Amino acid sequence: MKTEKLYEKDSYLRSFDATVLSLETVGEDSLVVLDKTAFFPEGGGQYADRGTIGGFEVSDVQLKHGEIVHTVRGALSLGERVRGEIDFDLRFFRMQNHTGEHIVSGIIHRLYGYENVGFHLGDGDVTLDFNRELTREQLDEVEELANRAVWENQDVRVCYPSPTELAALNYRSKLDLRENVRIVAVGDVDVCACCAPHVAKTGEIGQIKLLDFMRYKGGIRLHILCGEWALSDYGRRYEQTLRLSNLLSVKQHELVEAVSQILRKNEQMKQEIKALRRDRLTLRFKGLTKAAGNRVLILSPDEKDLVREAVNLSVSLCDGATVALAGDDQNGWRYAIGSERIDLSAVSRKINAALSGRGGGSRTMIEGSFLAPLEDIKSYFDSLDLSSI
Numbered sequence: 002m003k004t005e006k007l008y009e010k011d012s013y014l015r016s017f018d019a020t021v022l023s024l025e026t027v028g029e030d031s032l033v034v035l036d037k038t039a040f041f042p043e044g045g046g047q048y049a050d051r052g053t054i055g056g057f058e059v060s061d062v063q064l065k066h067g068e069i070v071h072t073v074r075g076a077l078s079l080g081e082r083v084r085g086e087i088d089f090d091l092r093f094f095r096m097q098n099h100t101g102e103h104i105v106s107g108i109i110h111r112l113y114g115y116e117n118v119g120f121h122l123g124d125g126d127v128t129l130d131f132n133r134e135l136t137r138e139q140l141d142e143v144e145e146l147a148n149r150a151v152w153e154n155q156d157v158r159v160c161y162p163s164p165t166e167l168a169a170l171n172y173r174s175k176l177d178l179r180e181n182v183r184i185v186a187v188g189d190v191d192v193c194a195c196c197a198p199h200v201a202k203t204g205e206i207g208q209i210k211l212l213d214f215m216r217y218k219g220g221i222r223l224h225i226l227c228g229e230w231a232l233s234d235y236g237r238r239y240e241q242t243l244r245l246s247n248l249l250s251v252k253q254h255e256l257v258e259a260v261s262q263i264l265r266k267n268e269q270m271k272q273e274i275k276a277l278r279r280d281r282l283t284l285r286f287k288g289l290t291k292a293a294g295n296r297v298l299i300l301s302p303d304e305k306d307l308v309r310e311a312v313n314l315s316v317s318l319c320d321g322a323t324v325a326l327a328g329d330d331q332n333g334w335r336y337a338i339g340s341e342r343i344d345l346s347a348v349s350r351k352i353n354a355a356l357s358g359r360g361g362g363s364r365t366m367i368e369g370s371f372l373a374p375l376e377d378i379k380s381y382f383d384s385l386d387l388s389s390i
């Protein structure tokens with residue numbers, strides 16, 4: 002490696018001067034290796050730093066064949082002295098979240114012995130994977146302890162122990178390497194091998210919030226947010242809560258009760274509407290007289306759940322079968338067919354085959370759907386003696 006990693010020595014370095022050691026031009030981009038850099042390359046689940054080199058935007062920084070390669074949106078030249086500027090706000094927010102991740106993983110390791118087996122630090126989104134499951138109660142305790150570590154404003158220290166010291170050290174993310182292992186100790190909560198930039202004092206993290214978690218590969222995937230990202234997230238959630246409380250004209254801490262009430266009332270209204278529809282159906286078919294053949298009753302598309310009821314209103318007044326249909330030609334027709342004289346289970350397959358339908362049921366009632374147009378369905382039953390098919 003030709004490049005001096007300034008970010009390993011000073012994670013607060015915002016700008017630096019460097020020399021272009023090697024250069025490759027790809028379209029309008031320059032792929033640049035410098036003699037030193039404060040840009041942290043993508044790795045270990047964390048995105049690369051952003052900023053500018055020589056006044057041009059740095060769109061990516063990758064570790065390639067042991068070299069830190071900056072993708073710069075502009076033309077630089079070999080041997081040129083350039084100034085690098087880090088987007089330090091973004092870097093600092095990542096430092097807050099990355100150091101917060103150490104605290105959470107360190108505490109879970111100490112309390113339960115579980116390992117962090119995956120880490121992703123995106124923009125405003127941080128996930129940690131653990132190899133065993135944890136409950137909400139356990140995570141609540143972890144969150145409490147993690148924030149205490151923040152309030153205590155403990156030191157975050159970096160060291161490079163000798164191979165002997167390293168062998169005796171109890172730390173997370175053990176590597177096969179024995180030399181030049183960068184150890185990061187976060188107060189009394191975590192010791193871990195790590196190359197990324199961290200804050201110097203835990204108080205700079207601000208706050209650590211454990212959010213949703215789900216089962217993942219035999220363990221859990223946990224979402225967390227720290228520092229400014231947690232504050233922004235709080236702001237967005239507060240805004241939502243405020244708007245909801247204004248919409249519902251209730252205090253914010255009464256929202257759950259208010260929404261539960263609305264849902265209960267909604268359910269009650271659904272039942273009432275169903276009962277009213279049933280009454281309307283009864284009224285509509287009240288005057289039915291005795292029919293010699295089959296009878297087809299057409300219901301509106303929103304009465305699909307009433308086809309059985311409609312059949313029941315007619316079945317004793319009908320020598321053939323009563324066919325109740327709800328739907329339309331485009332989406333198909335829900336049907337119920339009832340009869341007191343014909344064994345419908347015996348003819349159901351033939352009816353479905355004739356009308357592009359599916360469904361079945363008992364001797365006295367079959368249900369399903371037809372894809373045939375209404376005119377075809379009507380003329381099929383008008384001319385048909387079901388006992389003869």
Ligand SMILES: [Zn+2]
Nearest residue numbers: 185195196197
């Ligand atoms: Zn780290």
